[in-house]
Amino acid sequence: MDQFAxxxxxxxxxxxxxxxxxATKSASIKLxxxxxxxxxxxxxxxxxxxxxxxNEVREKIDLLCDRLFANTVIEDYEYSLxxx
Amino acid sequence: xxxxxxxxxxxxGSNCDRDVxxxxxxxxxxxxxxxxxxxxxxxxxxxxxxxxxxxYGDYLRCGAIARFSPLINALDDFVKSGRRVLGICNGxxxxxxxxxxxxxxxxxxxxxxxxxxxxLDIVSSKGGWFNDGGEKQxxxxxxxxxxxxxxxxxxxxxxxxxxELIALRYKNNPNxxxxxxxxxxxxxxxxxxxxxxxxxxxxxxxxxxxxxxTLKSLMLK
Numbered sequence: 001m002d003q004f005a006x007x008x009x010x011x012x013x014x015x016x017x018x019x020x021x022x023a024t025k026s027a028s029i030k031l032x033x034x035x036x037x038x039x040x041x042x043x044x045x046x047x048x049x050x051x052x053x054x055n056e057v058r059e060k061i062d063l064l065c066d067r068l069f070a071n072t073v074i075e076d077y078e079y080s081l082x083x084x
Numbered sequence: 085x086x087x088x089x090x091x092x093x094x095x096x097g098s099n100c101d102r103d104v105x106x107x108x109x110x111x112x113x114x115x116x117x118x119x120x121x122x123x124x125x126x127x128x129x130x131x132x133x134x135x136x137x138x139x140y141g142d143y144l145r146c147g148a149i150a151r152f153s154p155l156i157n158a159l160d161d162f163v164k165s166g167r168r169v170l171g172i173c174n175g176x177x178x179x180x181x182x183x184x185x186x187x188x189x190x191x192x193x194x195x196x197x198x199x200x201x202x203x204l205d206i207v208s209s210k211g212g213w214f215n216d217g218g219e220k221q222x223x224x225x226x227x228x229x230x231x232x233x234x235x236x237x238x239x240x241x242x243x244x245x246x247x248e249l250i251a252l253r254y255k256n257n258p259n260x261x262x263x264x265x266x267x268x269x270x271x272x273x274x275x276x277x278x279x280x281x282x283x284x285x286x287x288x289x290x291x292x293x294x295x296x297x298t299l300k301s302l303m304l305k
Contacts, residue, residue: 012190016190017260019191068152071181073180073187073235073236074188074235
């Protein structure tokens with residue numbers, strides 16, 4: 001069995017308003033940071049997972065992302081995968 | 085024949101289960117039974133309420149973890165049998181997360197937790213959940229949520245409109261919901277999800293009785 005470290009990024013779809021991102025953008029400007037055009041908040045999920053090769057692990061991660069980690073009505077996801 | 089019994093589902097973190105039970109038993113004389121979320125035997129109840137609260141601490145997303153409970157797995161057959169399911173607040177979030185209702189619920193536009201009474205227009209009485217036969221087309225119910233902003237895309241909205249699935253719309257949209265939507269039904273009409281709390285409007289002494297009709301309609305066949 002191979003072991004992989006996976007980093008999943010879940011983001012609100014561009015069409016979905018992100019009020020927490022807007023509030024953080026506003027605070028960033030109050031802090032004095034200049035030039036911020038957009039700020040949106042997502043989630044990063046780290047998973048260590050075993051499987052017989054990368055393809056099998058990708059299948060498992062796809063299922064997890066699609067059914068649990070992200071709500072695809074409002075969120076997109078992508079992930080990177082590193083063999084340990 | 086046994087009494088008509090409404091199952092009130094209890095998840096870890098539910099906090100409106102007793103309010104719902106009180107409203108059904110105390111105000112409407114309807115028998116209730118608490119159903120622990122790990123139960124998958126729904127044969128003992130005739131209708132189900134998914135109450136408000138913070139199931140599983142709202143971890144990941146509101147309703148996202150509850151969706152995988154044995155009870156929600158068993159809900160598919162229950163809904164297909166035509167029996168009625170009412171999801172209130174967190175219950176509505178669970179119904180969208182689990183795909184019984186379209187769309188999703190996310191953070192309020194102003195990020196505030198809003199606790200208030202709101203005016204609602206009855207848009208459709210599909211499933212008989214609301215009384216739109218009389219003069220009163222508007223009702224007032226309490227809301228209490230931080231993540232009640234209903235979101236759907238325009239295709240879904242068109243489907244909701246074409247099939248008369250929008251049950252309630254806010255008169256003065258408090259949370260930024262798409263198209264002012266406060267509650268929707270499934271196509272068959274036997275599943276209703278709404279952010280407002282009808283169980284908190286069942287007695288004049290606590291501010292109104294506009295929630296009685298919806299709770300009573302759990303008994304419709």
